[in-house]
Amino acid sequence: MSKAAYIGVGDVARKVKKMYVGINGVARKVKKGYVGVNGVAQQFFASSYFEYTGTYTESDITIDGKAYKLYTLTSSGIMSINTIAAQYWMCGGGAGGGVQTSSSNDASRRFGGGGGYTGTGELAAGKYTVLMGAGGRAESAGNSTSVAGGMLDEEAQGAKNSSGASGGGGEVSNNGGRISTYPFGIESLKAHSAGGGAGGRCARTSSGIRYYKGAKGGSNGSAGNNDAYAVANTSSTAGIGGDGGEYGGGKGAKWDFSGGSSATFYGGGGGGNGYNVGSYAGATDGYQGVMYVLQEVA
Amino acid sequence: MIGAIVRNDIVENLIVLGEAQKAELEAALGCEIVDARPYGLIAGDLRTAAGWTRNAGGEQMVLELQEQKAYDGYTLAIEQQKAAEERAAEAEAAIATAGETATQEVLDILTGETEVD
Numbered sequence: 001m002s003k004a005a006y007i008g009v010g011d012v013a014r015k016v017k018k019m020y021v022g023i024n025g026v027a028r029k030v031k032k033g034y035v036g037v038n039g040v041a042q043q044f045f046a047s048s049y050f051e052y053t054g055t056y057t058e059s060d061i062t063i064d065g066k067a068y069k070l071y072t073l074t075s076s077g078i079m080s081i082n083t084i085a086a087q088y089w090m091c092g093g094g095a096g097g098g099v100q101t102s103s104s105n106d107a108s109r110r111f112g113g114g115g116g117y118t119g120t121g122e123l124a125a126g127k128y129t130v131l132m133g134a135g136g137r138a139e140s141a142g143n144s145t146s147v148a149g150g151m152l153d154e155e156a157q158g159a160k161n162s163s164g165a166s167g168g169g170g171e172v173s174n175n176g177g178r179i180s181t182y183p184f185g186i187e188s189l190k191a192h193s194a195g196g197g198a199g200g201r202c203a204r205t206s207s208g209i210r211y212y213k214g215a216k217g218g219s220n221g222s223a224g225n226n227d228a229y230a231v232a233n234t235s236s237t238a239g240i241g242g243d244g245g246e247y248g249g250g251k252g253a254k255w256d257f258s259g260g261s262s263a264t265f266y267g268g269g270g271g272g273n274g275y276n277v278g279s280y281a282g283a284t285d286g287y288q289g290v291m292y293v294l295q296e297v298a
Numbered sequence: 299m300i301g302a303i304v305r306n307d308i309v310e311n312l313i314v315l316g317e318a319q320k321a322e323l324e325a326a327l328g329c330e331i332v333d334a335r336p337y338g339l340i341a342g343d344l345r346t347a348a349g350w351t352r353n354a355g356g357e358q359m360v361l362e363l364q365e366q367k368a369y370d371g372y373t374l375a376i377e378q379q380k381a382a383e384e385r386a387a388e389a390e391a392a393i394a395t396a397g398e399t400a401t402q403e404v405l406d407i408l409t410g411e412t413e414v415d
Binding site: 054074078115129141276277281 | 319324382409
């Protein structure tokens, strides 16, 4: 049975979007309506219905001429949703930037943190537990975002150090998820899960002191750059940290440990540490995950 | 708050949540949620009779109370940074006054290590 109700207005059938009934002098919104058919209660009306106990925002968005409600969930909670078609998109927390603790020529450990992995799917009517993954601390993996309820139990993992939906920089390649990180493909929501930039480096080589720039973090599912070795310079200004990927990946620290920054957008990885001939510091944190729910307006 | 999901005394995941959701999420998940910040907990940390511990090189190290100030890696590294800055200043002074051979010797003394391209 159709769950849409219609009413005649000026000889035109108009779809009923909202209903209210008066209860004790207060207008209450009707969420579901039923009629008896052959002794069985059949639903004939369902309004767009969304409830969440955690922190979220609500906005209106139009896609291909169709109106939707977009819910942005930023903390964990219990979500209730009705039968109106809905889908979700989520990402895990970004990893913290890498920390080089070894005295060997292990520059790959100055990598920026990877961006959190992504996940998407359909939501049926019901109640769901949503867990919002935290960003990883420096040198720690990001944490998983998940949604579970009914037949659904899905997880978007936090990034594992340099690997993730987008890769971090720092001589580490082939670590991006190579899938778009725009939620539902909507560019106005920005690319998520950017990789962090790698840290800059000062090293003593057989030909003297050399400075290396950190590589840039990956964006929109791409791997981070791995071109840091291509930049070797005798000037200390060359040893800066790599930029974070777009959007909001953390910047890597300079060789003298300054200038790094934590990730600033959902799923972003932190910047890698600076390295100065055996000393290291300045790695930063990844950013938390997020979940979006896109629901058709009835 | 940043909450650690704890099952069998092991941290499984860290989540962002409001204090008001702690009880309902514990009930929904059938687990314990503790504040991750005081000890800077991460996934894999283990609670023992000695307190929260972390595996480091095969050994469970007891975690110190961080008074929430050392949750980010940068703060944790401040002391290392100060020491490194002092060493870097000493090295630069040596470079300004000595030839390449002497610089090599100074750096060897200061760092005790060698790197090759």
